[in-house]
Amino acid sequence: MNQSETVSSLVQVIIAGNRKAAPELAKKLLQSGMDAYEIVTAACSPAMERVGELYQEEEYFVPEILMSAKAFEAVMEILKPLLLEAQGQYSGTVILGVCEGDIHTIGKNLVATMLEAAGFKVIDLGKDVPVDRFIDSAVEYDADIIGASALMTTSMIAMEDIVDRAKTKGIRSKIMVGGGPVTQSYADSIGADGYGKDAKEAVDVAKRLMEG
Amino acid sequence: MSGGIPDRVPVSIVSSAWVFSTYGLDLQTAYKDAERMTEVWRGFNRDFGADAIVLSLSSTVIPSYFGTTWKFPKSGFPLLMEPAVKEMSELEELQQIDPSKDEQLQACYRHGTQLVEEFGDERCVWFMTTGPLSNAARITETEFMMECLIEEPDFVRDLFRFSVDAWKIAVKPILEMGVDVVDFSSSPGSPDLISPRMYREFFWEFDREVIQWIHEYGAKAVFHICGNTLRIIEDMAKTGANGLSIDSMLDMSLAREAIGKKTALVGNLDPANILMNGTPDDVIAASLEAMKIGGINGGFVLAPGCDVPPTCPRENIAAMINTATEYGGYPLTY
Structure with missing residues (x-):
C-alpha cells in the first residue's frame, strides 16, 4: 500500500468506526514520513466531515457516529504529542x-x-x-x-x-x-x-x- | 384504550415528579414515604380531578439497587453519576433483584395498594415507570451501551435480558394489586439515538415480551419512546401495546395514519415550550388541537408528550385537564 492508499484506508476505517485499525494506519503513515498535521487534514478531517454528512442523511445514528469518533480519538491519541509543536495552527x-x-x-x-x-x-x-x-x-x-x-x-x-x-x-x-x-x-x-x-x-x- | 369511543377524551398527567414537587415533596425522599405520596395524590385528585391517578416508580430505584449512584439537584431530574456496570464483566457479578430488600420498592407497593383501594373504582390507576431497556442504559450508561450495540451485540442482549427479568420481578406485585395501566419507557430505542434497523434488531422483541407479560395480568400496556418516533411507530404498534405515548415533535396525524385505529395515542403536549414556558391560553389551544388530531374518534388520551419539568406552573396543568373535561366530550364539536 502506498501513502495515498493508506490515507484513503484511514479515511475509510474512521468512517467505519474501526478503532483498532485506525491508529495502526496512522502509525504507518507516520513511519512513511507523513507529518501529524497532514494526517489530520488529509484523513481525519475529511473522514469526520463525511461522518457528519452520513448523520445528516440519516444513514448514521448515534452508535455509528460514536464509533467513528472513537476511531478518530484513537488516531489523535497517537498524533497529539506530535501536534503540540504545531499549536499555532x-x-x-x-x-x-x-x-x-x-x-x-x-x-x-x-x-x-x-x-x-x-x-x-x-x-x-x-x-x-x-x-x-x-x-x-x-x-x-x-x-x-x-x-x-x-x-x-x-x-x-x-x-x-x-x-x-x-x-x-x-x-x-x-x-x-x-x-x-x-x-x-x-x-x-x-x-x-x-x-x-x-x-x-x-x-x-x-x-x-x-x-x- | 379498549377500542370504542368513551364519553369524552380522557386526560392524564403521566408524571409524578411534577405532582410531588408541586405538593412540597422532596424528590430524593418522596419515594420512600408511601403515606405522603398517597396524600399528595389525594390532594391532586381534589384540586385537579384528572382521570388517572399515577402510581410511579422513580427511574432511579432499580438501577440504584444494582449500584448506580445519582445526584439530586434542587429542581430538575436526578443525574446519573456512576453506573453500576462500567465494564462488561461486571454484569455477570450482579445478583438479581430482591424487592423485599428495597425500601423504595416496598414504599411503592404500599402506596400502590392504597391508591388502588381508594381510587380503583372511580379513577384509572396508571402505573408509570422507566422500562427495562431504559433502566439498562442506567445500569450501564447510555454512551457505553451505544458502543456495545456496535461492538458487543451479545453483551447488549445479555444486559437487556437481565434488565427485563429484574423489571418483571419488581413490577409483578404492582400488576397483582390490580392497576389498570402499566406505562413504561423504552427511551434508548429512540430514532434520535439509534437507527430503526437497530430498534428492530435489539429492542423490539423485548418491548413485545414486556407488553405480552403485562397483558397476562389483565392490565393495559402503554409504552413511550422519546423523540420523533414516526419511523418506528408501526413497529411500536405491532408489539401489541394498547397505547403509545408520544412526544410533542411527532406529527400525530402521520402517526395515526401509520398505525391505524387499533392502538391508542397518549400525548403529546410539548412539556417545555407549552406546559413549562407557555401561558394557560397556549395550553388550551394546544390541547384542543391535540384532541382534534389525535382523538377525533376515540383512541386518545390527552397528556404531556414527555416528563413534565417540576418547574411547570400549575395553572398550565389545570388548563390541560380542564380543556379535556370541558371540550373533550364526544363527538367533538368545537
Missing part, C-alpha cells in the same frame, strides 16, 4: 460543556471531536458545568467561542445566564448553543451568537463565528 479555542443539572454528554462529546477534527483547540469542561465555570474558563484560555449544550429543558435555561454573564463581564468569546430541546429561535431569544442542530452544524457555526 489551531483555527480557534472553544470552551465546551454541558449545562449544570445535565449529564447528557454524548452530543457534546461528538461536537468536541468534530471541532478537533476541524482544527479547533477544545477545552472540554465535561457535564453538569455551572455558569461561572464556563465564564472563568473562557477568560483563562482566552477562548474564541463558548459552546454550551443541554438535553433537558430544566438545564437549558442556564444558557441565558451564560450569555448574560459573558456580556456583564465583557468577555470577547462568542457563544454557541445546542442540544435536544434547543432551537434556533431559543438561541436567538437569549442572544446567543450561534446555534447548531447537530455536531456537523456546530462546526460550521464555529467556523463562521471565527470569521467574525
Whole structure:
C-alpha cells in the first residue's frame, strides 16, 4: 500500500468506526514520513466531515457516529504529542460543556471531536458545568467561542445566564448553543451568537463565528 | 384504550415528579414515604380531578439497587453519576433483584395498594415507570451501551435480558394489586439515538415480551419512546401495546395514519415550550388541537408528550385537564 492508499484506508476505517485499525494506519503513515498535521487534514478531517454528512442523511445514528469518533480519538491519541509543536495552527479555542443539572454528554462529546477534527483547540469542561465555570474558563484560555449544550429543558435555561454573564463581564468569546430541546429561535431569544442542530452544524457555526 | 369511543377524551398527567414537587415533596425522599405520596395524590385528585391517578416508580430505584449512584439537584431530574456496570464483566457479578430488600420498592407497593383501594373504582390507576431497556442504559450508561450495540451485540442482549427479568420481578406485585395501566419507557430505542434497523434488531422483541407479560395480568400496556418516533411507530404498534405515548415533535396525524385505529395515542403536549414556558391560553389551544388530531374518534388520551419539568406552573396543568373535561366530550364539536 502506498501513502495515498493508506490515507484513503484511514479515511475509510474512521468512517467505519474501526478503532483498532485506525491508529495502526496512522502509525504507518507516520513511519512513511507523513507529518501529524497532514494526517489530520488529509484523513481525519475529511473522514469526520463525511461522518457528519452520513448523520445528516440519516444513514448514521448515534452508535455509528460514536464509533467513528472513537476511531478518530484513537488516531489523535497517537498524533497529539506530535501536534503540540504545531499549536499555532489551531483555527480557534472553544470552551465546551454541558449545562449544570445535565449529564447528557454524548452530543457534546461528538461536537468536541468534530471541532478537533476541524482544527479547533477544545477545552472540554465535561457535564453538569455551572455558569461561572464556563465564564472563568473562557477568560483563562482566552477562548474564541463558548459552546454550551443541554438535553433537558430544566438545564437549558442556564444558557441565558451564560450569555448574560459573558456580556456583564465583557468577555470577547462568542457563544454557541445546542442540544435536544434547543432551537434556533431559543438561541436567538437569549442572544446567543450561534446555534447548531447537530455536531456537523456546530462546526460550521464555529467556523463562521471565527470569521467574525 | 379498549377500542370504542368513551364519553369524552380522557386526560392524564403521566408524571409524578411534577405532582410531588408541586405538593412540597422532596424528590430524593418522596419515594420512600408511601403515606405522603398517597396524600399528595389525594390532594391532586381534589384540586385537579384528572382521570388517572399515577402510581410511579422513580427511574432511579432499580438501577440504584444494582449500584448506580445519582445526584439530586434542587429542581430538575436526578443525574446519573456512576453506573453500576462500567465494564462488561461486571454484569455477570450482579445478583438479581430482591424487592423485599428495597425500601423504595416496598414504599411503592404500599402506596400502590392504597391508591388502588381508594381510587380503583372511580379513577384509572396508571402505573408509570422507566422500562427495562431504559433502566439498562442506567445500569450501564447510555454512551457505553451505544458502543456495545456496535461492538458487543451479545453483551447488549445479555444486559437487556437481565434488565427485563429484574423489571418483571419488581413490577409483578404492582400488576397483582390490580392497576389498570402499566406505562413504561423504552427511551434508548429512540430514532434520535439509534437507527430503526437497530430498534428492530435489539429492542423490539423485548418491548413485545414486556407488553405480552403485562397483558397476562389483565392490565393495559402503554409504552413511550422519546423523540420523533414516526419511523418506528408501526413497529411500536405491532408489539401489541394498547397505547403509545408520544412526544410533542411527532406529527400525530402521520402517526395515526401509520398505525391505524387499533392502538391508542397518549400525548403529546410539548412539556417545555407549552406546559413549562407557555401561558394557560397556549395550553388550551394546544390541547384542543391535540384532541382534534389525535382523538377525533376515540383512541386518545390527552397528556404531556414527555416528563413534565417540576418547574411547570400549575395553572398550565389545570388548563390541560380542564380543556379535556370541558371540550373533550364526544363527538367533538368545537
